[in-house]
Amino acid sequence: MPKFIKDVSIVLGGAAGQGIQTVEETLTRVLKLSGYNVYANKEYMSRVRGGVNTTEIRVSSEKVRAFVRRIDILIPFKRGVLPWVEKRISKNTVVLGEKENVEEEFLENVTFIEVPLSKISKEVGSSLYLNTVAAGVIAGLFHADIKVLEEYLRKRFGGKGEEIVEKNIEAAIRGYTLGRKLCEEKKVEIEVSKDESVKDDILLSGTEAIALGALAGGMNFLSFYPMSPSTGVAVFLAQHAEDFEIIVEQVEDEISAINMALGAWFAGARAMVTTSGGGFALMTEAISLAGMAENPVVVHLAQRPGPATGLPTRTMQGDLNLALHAGHGEFPRIILAPGTIEEAFYLTAEAFNLADKYQVPVIIMTDEYLVDTYYNIPDIEFDRIKVEKYVVEAEEDYKRYKLTEDGISPRAIPGYGKGIVVANGNEHDEYGDITEDEELSRIMQEKRAIRKLETIKKSAKLPKLIGDENARYLVIGWGSTFHVIREALEQLNIDDIAFLHFSWVYPLREDIREMFDGRVIIDIESNVTGQFAQLLKRELGVEVDYKILKYDGRPFSVEEICNALKGVLK
Amino acid sequence: MNLDPKIFEPKRPGSQDVAWCPGCGNFGIRNILKRAFVELGLNPWEVVIISGIGQAAKMPHYINVHGYHTLHGRAIPIATAVKASNPELTVIAEGGDGDMYAEGGNHLIHAIRRNPNITVLIHDNQIYGLTKGQASPTTMLGMKTPTQPWGVFEEPFNPIALAVALNASFVARTFMGYFKESVEIIKEAIQHKGLAIVDILHPCVSFNKLNTYTWYREHTYWMKDHDPYDREEAFKRAIEKDPLPLGIFYINKRPTFEEMSPAYKKDKTPLWKRVPKVEEIKRILDLKRRF
Ligand SMILES: Cc1ncc(C[n+]2csc(CCOP(=O)(O)OP(=O)(O)O)c2C)c(N)n1
Ligand code: SF4
Numbered sequence: 001m002p003k004f005i006k007d008v009s010i011v012l013g014g015a016a017g018q019g020i021q022t023v024e025e026t027l028t029r030v031l032k033l034s035g036y037n038v039y040a041n042k043e044y045m046s047r048v049r050g051g052v053n054t055t056e057i058r059v060s061s062e063k064v065r066a067f068v069r070r071i072d073i074l075i076p077f078k079r080g081v082l083p084w085v086e087k088r089i090s091k092n093t094v095v096l097g098e099k100e101n102v103e104e105e106f107l108e109n110v111t112f113i114e115v116p117l118s119k120i121s122k123e124v125g126s127s128l129y130l131n132t133v134a135a136g137v138i139a140g141l142f143h144a145d146i147k148v149l150e151e152y153l154r155k156r157f158g159g160k161g162e163e164i165v166e167k168n169i170e171a172a173i174r175g176y177t178l179g180r181k182l183c184e185e186k187k188v189e190i191e192v193s194k195d196e197s198v199k200d201d202i203l204l205s206g207t208e209a210i211a212l213g214a215l216a217g218g219m220n221f222l223s224f225y226p227m228s229p230s231t232g233v234a235v236f237l238a239q240h241a242e243d244f245e246i247i248v249e250q251v252e253d254e255i256s257a258i259n260m261a262l263g264a265w266f267a268g269a270r271a272m273v274t275t276s277g278g279g280f281a282l283m284t285e286a287i288s289l290a291g292m293a294e295n296p297v298v299v300h301l302a303q304r305p306g307p308a309t310g311l312p313t314r315t316m317q318g319d320l321n322l323a324l325h326a327g328h329g330e331f332p333r334i335i336l337a338p339g340t341i342e343e344a345f346y347l348t349a350e351a352f353n354l355a356d357k358y359q360v361p362v363i364i365m366t367d368e369y370l371v372d373t374y375y376n377i378p379d380i381e382f383d384r385i386k387v388e389k390y391v392v393e394a395e396e397d398y399k400r401y402k403l404t405e406d407g408i409s410p411r412a413i414p415g416y417g418k419g420i421v422v423a424n425g426n427e428h429d430e431y432g433d434i435t436e437d438e439e440l441s442r443i444m445q446e447k448r449a450i451r452k453l454e455t456i457k458k459s460a461k462l463p464k465l466i467g468d469e470n471a472r473y474l475v476i477g478w479g480s481t482f483h484v485i486r487e488a489l490e491q492l493n494i495d496d497i498a499f500l501h502f503s504w505v506y507p508l509r510e511d512i513r514e515m516f517d518g519r520v521i522i523d524i525e526s527n528v529t530g531q532f533a534q535l536l537k538r539e540l541g542v543e544v545d546y547k548i549l550k551y552d553g554r555p556f557s558v559e560e561i562c563n564a565l566k567g568v569l570k
Numbered sequence: 571m572n573l574d575p576k577i578f579e580p581k582r583p584g585s586q587d588v589a590w591c592p593g594c595g596n597f598g599i600r601n602i603l604k605r606a607f608v609e610l611g612l613n614p615w616e617v618v619i620i621s622g623i624g625q626a627a628k629m630p631h632y633i634n635v636h637g638y639h640t641l642h643g644r645a646i647p648i649a650t651a652v653k654a655s656n657p658e659l660t661v662i663a664e665g666g667d668g669d670m671y672a673e674g675g676n677h678l679i680h681a682i683r684r685n686p687n688i689t690v691l692i693h694d695n696q697i698y699g700l701t702k703g704q705a706s707p708t709t710m711l712g713m714k715t716p717t718q719p720w721g722v723f724e725e726p727f728n729p730i731a732l733a734v735a736l737n738a739s740f741v742a743r744t745f746m747g748y749f750k751e752s753v754e755i756i757k758e759a760i761q762h763k764g765l766a767i768v769d770i771l772h773p774c775v776s777f778n779k780l781n782t783y784t785w786y787r788e789h790t791y792w793m794k795d796h797d798p799y800d801r802e803e804a805f806k807r808a809i810e811k812d813p814l815p816l817g818i819f820y821i822n823k824r825p826t827f828e829e830m831s832p833a834y835k836k837d838k839t840p841l842w843k844r845v846p847k848v849e850e851i852k853r854i855l856d857l858k859r860r861f
Contacts, residue, residue: 029861033860033861152861155861200859201859202855202858202859203858203859204855204858208858212851212854212855215846215847215850215851216846216848216851217846218844218845218846219846220833220841220844221651221654221655221841223647223651240850240854241832241833242832242835243847243850244847244850245832245833245834245835245836245837245844245847246832246833247654247655247831247832247833247841248832249654249684249831251647251680252676252677252679252680253676255644255647255677256644256647256676256680257647259640259641259644259647259648259651260647260648260650260651261651262640262648262651263620263638263647263648263649263650263651263652263655264651264652264654264655264841266638266648266651266652267618267651267652267655267659267840267841267842268655268656268840268841268842268843269651269656269841269842270841271651271655285641286641286644289640289641289644293638293640380855382848382852387846391842394615413656413842414615414618414636414652414656414659415615415656415658415659415840415842416842417615418613418615419615420580420614420615420634420635420636420637421636421637422582422630422631422636422637422638422639423637423638423639424637424638424639425623425639425640425641426639428584429583429584431582431583431584431585432584432637433582433583433584433585434584434589434628434631434639435584
């Protein structure tokens, strides 16, 4: 009899269009409101119908925030799910469901518990209720608050009429009863503790954190062209455009998207584009314009595996070099890569101040894994966010590119003051007019590529160190792998290892170099060539000793990192 | 009201060195623009010119209004966003025929659909000036150039027919050699609410030896008694080839991009003056707390 303590990983699998997302949403919300910590992440195919998509939900006594490979409870909605997740299941995996959805050869290898999901849903009235029955079973296993489940279904299906609501509730209760019975009969044992305070937590996804962070940072203009996995941010913002009174425009291509964002900033708005690698590739010409014209802009770059169209719905950290080198010529930029959902919110908000202050492109790098992940977070601290505006009034004889000590020229905008603002993508004098003067060309190149960069570097944020600063081994990571590395290290529980996580990826401060001195450095990244390690070498002369790389389009799991680290440490 | 176009002459050192060839039509267009601004009672700080790349696109440096000299073909999206971010500004996108019809062709098409309240001025010299005389989308059939030594065989782009076909909001053509008429057309284009496209024929004295001042005078005529609200009639006129009709071909009044945007439904404040709606963010987060 399988027993799960403290942390259960539940995976639902089915075809696209079969509604696993409904179960996922129902369960995460209801379990959270019942006092459980939840984490969810999906993996899906680039197709609208059919195939196999899965969702992992972790329910835990503690705040878990990382993907695990292991599956404790599996609910297959169709045949083909077990072969798809074959490497993730074992004898300890409980498969709940109907025999017809489980290939015979797997019956031996897992703990199969027959649950007549279809039969029950048909008895309730239609096979459409299958999802709700399944959600009910899981809710029952966890003794979730049945009132909350009912209320949730009422909200969710309220628009579809009273009958649908009642049927769904009936389906849920029947599933719930069955789930509890499985516990009572000790077919499955679950010991996960509830925590009252979790009920007040916020369930937020990476996508929502980016979008809301942007709004908190004063974003009022979004131009985009749809591309997975970045589109969610645009969808969210479009749906709230009216409430926030902002401009959200789906344009003809990424070239237009980024140029619009530049125009919006030029006129004093705070604009963002949201895109993925292929779209960003098209934007590079305008990134270069932003560099030359010192036009602020914020880009959300949600990575997926490339090159070209790659794996549209999968994850990778393969576009760092693109972001670092995008655009011709030499000019500074800032690259941020949030490691957590909270950080996605705060850093995105901050990106707008940085763009405004330094008048450079600020690129926020996420990936499919981060944008599609969600978990409960205690709260957002709004006092951590300040909207700092750096726009000055244009006075007579205003010089857009005035030479200053720190390389930052006060930025005026048309419409504020009576001075004239001339911005220019050609080399220019202090007023913004075209120049081919030898001396001035040199000074302007240095202003942008050296002085400004130095100014930015000085205020760059330090990476976050977890563990003993004198540890012999130092694991480094950037962006979305934060929690998975952190959890792996917690599990390994070795004293002599620390973790350095970079969410401020570029430019790097010189004094970071010391943090690496005399240590064995283990680089963990989700790409083929270790792009961040290359950056460390180039910028700071740091050589990594080991690289743990993953590039199959799937996120790192806690187990994989544990195993890989064990290999390195032994 | 100041009726002296001199207020639009910049005094900046860099703007004194004008890179246009002596005798070029761009000078005439600059005079037309200055006159139109003056007659419309505009102040320099109320106008923004966003230009692409090319000889024509150097305009922001030689005229005293706000300017942004951007990338080849990209003036329209940038101008669209400038207007959308601050509808109080008078926004003009300016460039050559290569800039607007070749590299920027896709943006022009979609700007027509989007209908921002901006004016798009195309300096149509039927050649690439800045890059020294290659064929442009409007170069005439058979014309030989250093890069088309066999003569152009591609069908010339017809911007007027395209714009009318796409139901553009305001479509006109003029020849810069006709000063007074051009001033009137540009004034109407700027005052028109919605996207106004003006194809301005102008000679390139250095690289286009075919379409000269005399050629344009002899191969154009002013449309009389044309009803610009009649789309079919506008289209018939648009496909006339020789002589080319001049004047306002088509006007179609429809809502602008900015008007339709939720940003300005209740509040007309330009975006740069706005602050984030923190309470609204908190409300959304609260919903995520409850369900
Ligand atoms: C992306 C890009 N491609 C090519 C060029 C080179 N280029 C500069 S101007 C120009 C054509 C200009 O012709 P037109 O728009 O007709 O303007 P004109 O110079 O005749 O006023 C080209 C191809 C460029 N600057 N950028
Ligand atoms: S090259 Fe032609 S268009 Fe350019 S300035 Fe000279 S004459 Fe004018």
